[in-house]
Amino acid sequence: MLNLERRAVLGGLAGLGMTALGGTAPAWAQTAKTAAAGASGKARAARLAPKLRIVIPANAGGGWDQTGRALGTALLGAGMTDEIEYENKGGKGGTLGLAYYAEKYSNDPNTLLMGGMVMVGAVALQKPAVDMTRIQPIARLTSDYLVVVVAANSPIRSIGDLAERMRANPKEVPIAGGSAGGVDHVFAGVFTRASKGNPEELMYLPFAGGAEVVQAVLGGKAVAGISGYSEFSEQLASGKLRAIGVSSKRSVFGIPAIREQGVDVDMANWRGVFTGQGVSAARQAEMVEAVKAATGHESWQKTLKQNHWASSLLSGPSFSSFIDFDMTTSRVMVHLLKLKV
Template sequence: MLKTQRRSVLGGLAIAALGGVTPLWAQTAKSVASAAPNANALKLAPRLRIVIPANAGGGWDQTGRALGTALLGSGAADEIEYENKGGKGGTVGLAYYADKYSNDPNTLLMGGMVMVGAVALQKPAVDMSRIQPIARLTSDYLVMVVAASSPIRNVGDLAGRMRANPKEVPIAGGSAGGVDHVFAGVFTRGSRTSPEELVYLPFAGGAEVVQAVLGGKAVAGISGYSEFSEQLASGKLRAIGVSSKRSMFGIPAIREQGIDADMANWRGVFTGQGVSAARQAGMVEAMKLAITHESWQKTLKQNHWESSWLAGPGFTNFIDLDLTTSRVMTYLLKLKA
């Protein structure tokens, strides 16, 4: 049985449990009073809680803690408590949040594309209809790479090889059913090849994807830019496309190269099903202020995240479209939970 992990930041510094050090289960992030308070501050509550449906250290954890720091800095709260509860692509934390905090106006939940994919794959009893979207915050786009020695120069070359013989074009990426896998399916379909014929090699992390490509086990690899940045800079890997609608990181967008495929590994913040519309509106305004804070802007730059603010009905419709896409790909790729 998974235990809820309560962690926090004191004075803005993360304290991690590493190498036999006893974890600190009950910490609280506190703001440091400034000489000139923010005149535009929108105080949600003296104390807020952020539930992160993942273990410490990953993308959701980084985003949640960066948001907490920005909420403190913008004056939305004086203290932030973090709860990590990982497992099954965020669906364990989702169920926990819906059960415990559905009516709590001072507790937020992090979520994103990975959770959408996990819901489509697992069909859990508690799904995203049990929470209410507040705002999409960031997008982390996927990069397709090949070895520097590969004859593949662009995504058109890769698509052509897949059409000719998809069984001889294995693609490496993250966990089976995850965002990399779903995007590989979208790319395969955009290449006019049946997703059922995709040969996908799942790995636990970006380092293994790199080794699969460099070692010739995979023809191409898919992951976030940061996972490939070192090998791209050294010339060991060559980027052939990025999953955004426009070029990024100096890499041409896959869609701009004629393949109908784009996808963002987005992350956002949610609230409980029982939280009032007025409170949700206040949360949206507080998030708008938080993402202008210098600490948030610094985090975006450091992690190569794109700010992708979206709220209101637009965000709700966006999630519905992502969920539909994930369900279709889960079916076409014949994925099993």
């Protein structure tokens, strides 16, 4: 069975020599514990500052951008600030925005950074000079299943049809998705392997945003596209695209689950918010409480429903451990699937 559930990955990949794959463990565990202690159960969210800034390491319109702006709206609604400024710095799975943030805002207590599984995967694949050890986790916010789509006139009618083509010759089945090394890329590799194809021959077309993925599929450049439901929803509703599978364990959004169609894989993308390496534990704790207050605001709840996102709020040491696990898993998957930039 090929899936990325935490227990399954630990068991299935235990023999691959994870420690040999390298990677520096972030020094945030002790900080997270200190922050959690400061943010006791009696703590109440306090106004953070008159003005906050959110750096979004992606182009406008994509999942990170939608999440970042929804969080900003919720922070305003919950009274955590009076003004939000957004900065979009897209490219290379968020690693360009990560480097920009680490250089410019590492010590800024009023500037947040969006991130998530895409960034973790991109760091594992690209091994950039600036990685996620340069930031501190605040909270995981959402989880989002991946949807596989084809053009409405495509002869591919099901996941089985796509798997058959991938098994025959992956080089002739270009798949469009997000940045190289991100969750879409990893999922394409896992899907190829589960289809009995050769992941080394995967023809993956990375794009900086969902709009480009849509155009690649509609324009015939890609046979299929992978992204979150929200980035395909308009074209699915208009009939321009057709969804053939979703990466959940069971059918959602009226789309059949990939594993229910005989290809045994599932995966969920997550998005979260971070702060700078130089921000104090006390300020980090205040940010956690502010984000919790924001995610309880009606505007945030409305956004979750509209975009078909699952709330997956997680903070403190639990979130730090979760990221550590994802970092290790991503390095292993990049190695196992022989993914390339």
